Amino acid sequence: MKRNEYRPPIVAEILLKFLAKHEDEISLIGDFEEEFVCYWQNSGSFKARLWYWMNTFNSIPKFTKHALRRGFTMLKNYFKIAGRNLVRHKGISLINLSGLSIGMACCILILLYLQYELSYEKFNKNSENIYRLCVEFNGSPIPVTGPSFGPAIENDYPEVVKAVRIYPMSTMAPRVPVKYDNRQFYEENIYYADDSVFEVFTFEMISGDPADALTRSNTIVITKTSAEKYFGEIDPLGKILKLNTNEYTVTGVIEDVKLNSHLKFDMLCSFQTLYDQRGYDQMGSWQTALDYYTYIMLSEDADQMELENKLPGLIEKNMNTETNSTGISVRLFLQPLESIHLHSKMKYEISANSDITYIYIFSVIALFVLLIACINFMNLATARASVRAKEVGLRKVMGAYRQSLIRQFIGESIVFSVFAIVLALLIVKLSLPVFTSITGTDLSIDYDSMPWLIPGLLFISLIAGVAAGSYPAFFLSGFQPVKIIKGSIYGNKKGVNFRSLLVVIQFSISIALITGTSIIYKQLNFMKTKNPGFEKEHVIVLPLTDRSVIRSLDMLKEEFKSFSGITEVSASLKSPGEEPGAFYYIPEGISGDKPVLMQYINVDDEYIKTMDISILAGRSFSNEMRTDAYSSVIINETAAKSLGWVGTTGNYEGCIGKTIRGMGGVREVIGVISDFHLQSVHKAIVPLFVDYIPGYYNTLSLKVNPEGLPNTINSLRKKWKEVVPGSPFDFHFLDESYDKQFRADEKLSEIFSYFSILAIFIACLGLFGMAAFSAEQRVKEIGIRKVLGAASKGIIFLIGRDMMKLILISNAAAWPIVYFASSYWLKSFAYHTDIEPQTFIYSSLLVFLIGIITISYQSIKAASADPVESLKKE
Amino acid sequence: MKKLTINEEIFLIAIWHLGEEAYGVNIRKKINELEGTNILFGTLYNTLDYLVKKGYVNTRKGEITPQRGGNNKVYYSLTEEGIKALQRARELQERLWEGIPEYAFRK
Structure with a gap:
């Protein structure tokens, strides 16, 4: 009989040989084959092969147990010898062991950190299907859209399952006083959000109905920590929280937002509230400021690229062609949620991203x-x-x-x-x-x-x-x-x-x-240590979040000025270190009226003096000149240069009297100031548009005398309580907040x-x-x-x-x-x-x-x- | 002297039955016949190895037959120790069952 006639399955045979390496077990392969041949002759090849496989597998546990027992003796010897060596050379062993384990520990820590950074947004069940709708505005991408984009994209494109609009309250004021009963704190992280936020993102609700929590106006959902902060043991559902002067009913409590989320908030107000506050006209408009973050959830089978290719239709349909004639190009694109934390480096991010x-x-x-x-x-x-x-x-x-x-x-x-x-x-x-x-x-x-x-x-x-x-x-x-x-x-x-x-x-x-x-x-x-171009030492910043404070701003300023420890007082929309807004302006004499992107700040007449910013040409704002407010502007060096008004002479005087057209109307340039770092030195200084609109302020900056500072602050606090009793006194130093960057x-x-x-x-x-x-x-x-x-x-x-x-x-x-x-x-x-x-x-x-x-x-x-x-x- | 387990006892008895013909395939067949179950190859060789180590069984290399794919047969035979152990096991069994009538465990 030839062997080839009854050949056992090769793989199984190799496996068997591998298992039965031991000398005594050689015969078993023969035994296996003998029975296999017998089986083949009786029941055919298929059954025989099956039998061979079955028996090989059945025998694995027994064989491996056997092999382990033999291998263990060897292993025991290694342990023994390794142990002896360890003890014999204690010093070197210790060095060796500690070096290796410290190195490995470092490596594990870094791996944990990397894992954490890479896990951003993964807690959302649908994270792979969520995208952020972003706009490329004249070639520069920004992550914000207008309020009408979200509903439109949800209606027009069937592959968009849901859209959520998020509007951080910090856009209006960096800090909002929140009050319940006698507990009052400043909150920084409050968003307005559509009720679909709980459908798109995975924020677990502890109490309240996620489907209904944010549907009505003036409702608010808070995190567990804030619930404890304001309500302690009391059940917060149905209670009234006062944000500024507005009252919100608590309709839900959610688990604290995971740290590995780029949305970082403590409270969510219903988006309906914004409709009531601003009116349907403004919220439905396509011409408002781009301040809203829009997230969309696509259906499982939708394709990002496919949808992106269809998006120009949305712009054409809704934004009139007038924008094209001004040379502004608008393109929509989608950014996967998971890539935001590590790959998004746009302006106006909702929170600071990593890289x-x-x-x-x-x-x-x-x-x-x-x-x-x-x-x-x-x-x-x-x-x-x-x-x-x-x-x-x-x-x-x-x-x-x-x-x-x-x-x-x-x-x-x-x-x-x-x-x-x-x-x-x-x-x-x-x-x-x-x-x-x-x-x-x-x-x-x-x-x-x-x-x-x-x-x-x-x-x-x-x-x-x-x-x-x-x-x-x-x-x-x-x-x-x-x-x-x-x-x-x-x-x-x-x-x-x-x-x-x-x-x-x-x-x-x-x-x-x-x-x-x-x-x-x-x-x-x-x-x-780089000179930011303004004086950041000895400046106290007071946020003006309360409307009542702004009403009595002039009085406060006058009162504070009379203090001996205070040399200058001025109000502004933002203080350095905060992200300024940027808008398109059309300066005079630019060919084709091509708009120029400029950063925007709004200040009062004393700001430039308080911040110690030097004036290169012209003059600062003055409250004695009636025409200054609403109709004049100061620009910075970079702006003057990039607008081509300076020429080669380096003389800034030529800029004075020119005009710039923007959303607020036409402004006449009355001064040029030297460049200063409104933001950290990471970013290059860009053209700056300094406006003077009285009353449109959010912060008060006080230049103080470093001597007797505690006394000054005490008397400031006293005066503040006297003038605006309902509003908390909350201050920080400019150098501190600036260095936060x-x-x-x-x-x-x-x-x-x-x-x-x-x-x-x-x-x-x-x-x-x-x-x-x-x-x-x-x-x-x-x-x-x-x-x-x-x-x-x-x-x-x-x-x-x-x-x-x-x-x-x-x-x-x-x-x-x-x-x-x-x-x-x-x-x-x-x-x-x-x-x-x-x-x-x-x-x-x-x-x-x-x-x-x-x-x-x-x-x-x-x-x-x-x-x-x-x-x-x- | 250690007592044999029932498994070892069955193995030794099977080898005794087979006499000159006691090699892997036959032993497995015999045991299946005696016991009425299907034992695994793994169990078979592990137990045989163990019996060899204990000195109850001897091995001897046999001939190569064409069905075996070029592998030797290994024949097993009982040693003096093995026979003694079997005798002791039998005596023990008989002593154990002595005086117990057959109907004792019937229902």
Whole structure:
């Protein structure tokens, strides 16, 4: 009988052979096949094959149990040997283990942070189908639309399931006084929203009916935290909250909005309220200001691109063609909800977004820190391997296979790295509270939402273990036992070169991180200290949210001016640091009446004096000139230049008397002021339109005398209570609120510096271990040198020299990388510092110094050792 | 001396029954016949290995037949230890059941 006739399923056979590797089990494959052939003859090929498969599978559990029992003996041995080694070299083991686990902990923390950043909006059940409707206005995209866009798009396009309009109350006033009973606070995050908000987004409602909560006018839904803040134990449903002077009925309480949402609010008012306040005419118009955020939910099978291509129809149908003649182009586009947090960098974002660049930067840091830690681990394991050469030699003499030696070394380092993972998780758990407070997030180790975490970590530890174990495993096990035992492989050149390379990589990364940190700090410092063009010190800002305050504004101003501690008082629409509005203006004499986008602020006659902004030409507003209010304008330098009114002479006088046409009518330019940073220096200064409309103000700025400031504030408060008793006195300093704009950069630099400190720490641990090791190896050499009369100085130099050389090489490797990376980063700022050579030199010196300190302990110890002791032992 | 488990006892009895013909396939058939169940290959070889380790059974490499795809048969035979263990098991069984009439557990 030929075998080919009755061939068992190949895959099953291979599987079976794999399972039954053991000597005694060889016969079973034959037994299997014999029965298989018998079965084939009786019942045919299909049933026989099925039988073969069934029996193979059935036997798997039994076989694997068997194999495990055998494998366990080996594993036990690895544990034992690894444990013995750990105890024998306590110091180095400790360095090694702590380095690796700190590195891994860093990596886990960063991964958690990345996971968090990437999880934005994912809590919404329909997040993949939600888009934000944005407008490209003359080529510049903005995330806001008019109030009529939402209903129109929902009606006209069947693939749009729902549209939600959101209108932040902060558009009108940055802070709103909210009152219940005798509890009153200022709230910043209140939105008006359509009732469909609960259908589109996933905000869980604790009490109230989501379908009905926001349908009527003057209804409000609040978060759990605000409910506790205002109502305590009382059930808030049906209670009346007073926002400014308007009364709202609480119709629902929702869970607090997740931190990983770009919509950040504490209260939601019904959109119907806006209709009642502003009238249907204005809310239905296509010509109002673009202030509304429109989100749409598409049906499952709808295509974003397809809908986008149809959107120009919406514009054509509703916006009259007049806009085309003025040269304004309007295009609608959709932005996926999930991409807002990391990819959207438009003006007028509803809340500050992060940036995908940061995600990249952090991923790279995570990778670097892990790499440094792994290198450390490899380096020390490799260094120690030559000590263990004798063990290897002996094992080989006793008949160990090369394979089993490889398995032993790799297994041992895997055991080690798994141990480090456990420690790392512990470190993460302990340091998480600190980390969350630095990053301003609510991270937690949630194994359910990150099923990849544990396998991923095990994978990392496996890689690190294999990488660290492979050098001794393959290198040492290949030697002839005689040579090893005779000791002729000591001081092997190849091993030293390999380790040197690792040290260089490690230090290059550390130097790169430290230099990077110092460049970030420099830029931050540059931004903070750059003269913003106005006086931000000693200015108190008072928000004027209450209508009653604005009515008595003139009186307040007069009262405050009479205080001795106050030098200037002025009112304005916004204070520097707040996002100003921007509108299109048509200046005189521009060819084709092409509109120009200008930022808009509204101030009173004393603002320019209070802020100490210098006037280049013309004059400031004056309340004595009747024509100033409503009909004159002041522009900034950039505006004057970009309108082409200055020419090459640099003389601004020519601008005076020209006119600019805008929504408020025609204005005559009466003055040109020097450029100042209305926003942070991230952004370039753009043309500015300074208007003078009395009464249209939201903030009061007071220039105060720094001496006796507490008294001044006290008397301010007293006067405030006297003039406007119903309104809370709430102030901040201008420099504080202005500097808030740097918070994201500060956070970045803070995190960056922490991780670079860690990186250098881990690298130094490695250096320390290496120095200790090389001193140990050269104990006899040093002993003999001392006996022959070498000075301690010379010996310190001897040990340090090699290490220092490596650090120097690392510097050369790190500099170009840092240079290119940091110049790329600095490009994202409109105004930035220069990259100076000193930065590089200083940080390299720092690393060099740290290196010397690290090594010196070991070298001094070696140099001061008694040569008798080191030469005596054999 | 350890007592045999009922499983081991069945295996040893099957091997004794088969005599010169005791190799994997036959042993499995015999056990299935004696016990009236279908035992898994995994169980079969694990138990046989265990019996070998305990010293109840000896192995001997056999011939290659064409049906076996080039693999040796492995024959099993009882050792002195194995026979003694079986005897002890039988004595134990008989002693256990002595004096219990057949109708004792009938319903």
